[in-house]
Amino acid sequence: MSELTIENRRKIMESLKLIKEISSITASVLDLPQVFEQIISACIRYSKADAGSILLVDASRKELRLAKHKSEDGAAPTDFRLKLGQGVSGYVVKTGRSMLVEDVQDEPRYIPMRPKVRSVLAVPIFDQGEAVGVIILDSNRRSAFDREDLQLLEVVSSLASDAIRNAHTFHELEQRVRELDLLNRINRIFSQTLDLGKAFDQVVAVLKRELKMERAT
Structure with a gap:
């Protein structure tokens, strides 16, 4: 016993x-x-x-x-x-x-x-x-x-x-932060030049880099 x-x-x-x-x-x-x-x-x-x-x-x-x-x-x-x-x-x-x-x-x-x-x-x-x-x-x-x-x-x-829910919440917040950061970078580009052609080229370059980062993750 x-x-x-x-x-x-x-x-x-x-x-x-x-x-x-x-x-x-x-x-x-x-x-x-x-x-x-x-x-x-x-x-x-x-x-x-x-x-x-x-x-x-x-x-x-x-x-x-x-x-x-x-x-x-x-x-x-x-x-x-x-x-x-x-x-x-x-x-x-x-x-x-x-x-x-x-x-x-x-x-x-x-x-x-x-x-x-x-x-x-x-x-x-x-x-x-x-x-x-x-x-x-x-x-x-x-x-x-x-x-x-x-x-x-x-x-x-x-x-x-709980772990799945926490991870999903974290990644959603992380994605939102990245989106806000991207918008801020685009706004800075347009605020720093009056040359729209040059600005659009810079925006395209930023978007391409962002797309590569998303594919990598």
């Missing part, structure tokens, strides 16, 4: 440590690929999963697209996509319900992202009540996850949702 209690305490402490780590990541990092990378790495480390992924909804195509994947063997799918409702991930997003699959061989909806997978955790990511993605952990072992792992991943999913 005491050993079980000690193990429970250890797992609770590890869970709290993971939540604290994810909270710190989502509060301090605004680059989404980096946020996803760190979230997946932390979840794999905690759960001893063999791989983890985040897929996001592409509303224009009505499909899920792979945003980040990390596996212990280094293998990564190049362009993994699912229609909404397709596979375990698509089902989770469509229904908004998490799934714990103890053995993928018994789950007809499962579509493999990599070989050797036996068990899967899949949790939706919500934004303003709408499922916008899914976090997945998978293992080469059968029954590698339990209900506590599922509940913890749901907490992580909530934090990931």
Whole structure:
């Protein structure tokens, strides 16, 4: 009994440590690929999963697209996509319900992202009540996850949702600042010369540089 209690305490402490780590990541990092990378790495480390992924909804195509994947063997799918409702991930997003699959061989909806997978955790990511993605952990072992792992991943999913929202807000503000800066530069050009031809040439040069910067980012 005491050993079980000690193990429970250890797992609770590890869970709290993971939540604290994810909270710190989502509060301090605004680059989404980096946020996803760190979230997946932390979840794999905690759960001893063999791989983890985040897929996001592409509303224009009505499909899920792979945003980040990390596996212990280094293998990564190049362009993994699912229609909404397709596979375990698509089902989770469509229904908004998490799934714990103890053995993928018994789950007809499962579509493999990599070989050797036996068990899967899949949790939706919500934004303003709408499922916008899914976090997945998978293992080469059968029954590698339990209900506590599922509940913890749901907490992580909530934090990931905050990170997505924060990143989008930051990039919108960043874009607005760039637009205002561009307008100020154009206004300065026209205020410094009466030669409209020369002014337009300078404006075109500024716009070309701005376009190159946007393509680079």
